Amino acid sequence: MYTESGTPILLIDMDGVLADFDAEIIKRVKDRHPSINLLETRDNFYFSDDYPEYKTVIRAISNEPGFFASLPLIDHAITGWQRIVDLGYHPRICSSPIRSNSRSELEKRAWLERHFGIEVANEAIITSDKYLHPGIALIDDRPELRNATEAAWQHIIFDQPYNHHGVNKLRIRGWLDETLPATLKAAEALHAKHS
Numbered sequence: 001m002y003t004e005s006g007t008p009i010l011l012i013d014m015d016g017v018l019a020d021f022d023a024e025i026i027k028r029v030k031d032r033h034p035s036i037n038l039l040e041t042r043d044n045f046y047f048s049d050d051y052p053e054y055k056t057v058i059r060a061i062s063n064e065p066g067f068f069a070s071l072p073l074i075d076h077a078i079t080g081w082q083r084i085v086d087l088g089y090h091p092r093i094c095s096s097p098i099r100s101n102s103r104s105e106l107e108k109r110a111w112l113e114r115h116f117g118i119e120v121a122n123e124a125i126i127t128s129d130k131y132l133h134p135g136i137a138l139i140d141d142r143p144e145l146r147n148a149t150e151a152a153w154q155h156i157i158f159d160q161p162y163n164h165h166g167v168n169k170l171r172i173r174g175w176l177d178e179t180l181p182a183t184l185k186a187a188e189a190l191h192a193k194h195s
Helices: 021-033 051-061 077-086 105-114 118-123 181-195
Strands: 009-012 090-097 137-140 154-158
Touching: 009 105, 021 051, 077 090, 077 105, 077 181, 090 118, 105 118, 137 181, 154 181
Parallel strands: 009 090, 009 137, 137 154
Antiparallel strands: none
């Protein structure tokens, strides 16, 4: 939950939180399949679930070599990372690999090194079992996390159109959200209460 020096660890997801998965999918779909009518806002966490008839096309795109390495940054992601550091937390990546893309972990680490530095990339946790890793909170765009009730951390939803149905009370609306400090303090208090 804390570093050796006592700094609270804040876990942060990548896709949809720091890396703009949707923007890259949309760009590639528009370039290669202009006949696919893309929605203005999505309803489902998985991009392909909003396009059942094009599921194969969309999954093929996210499985391409270089896909994860080419993701653009979410707006103000670098600023958000620095805000977390300045607020006295130790941010640490905790992101799921894409099982169908054997290069996803390697490419995610390369992406992190390019945008956030070698230390962040080396310390990153790439796992499907996020609940097993310590931290006071996890910032994630997924509205429901697998085994979240078994996790030591509190779930903070990173706001996206497809997660508005999530029932979690802790939510930040982008990296410039003025409530970020208060939300992190609330998560830390809840973590302490349940520890």
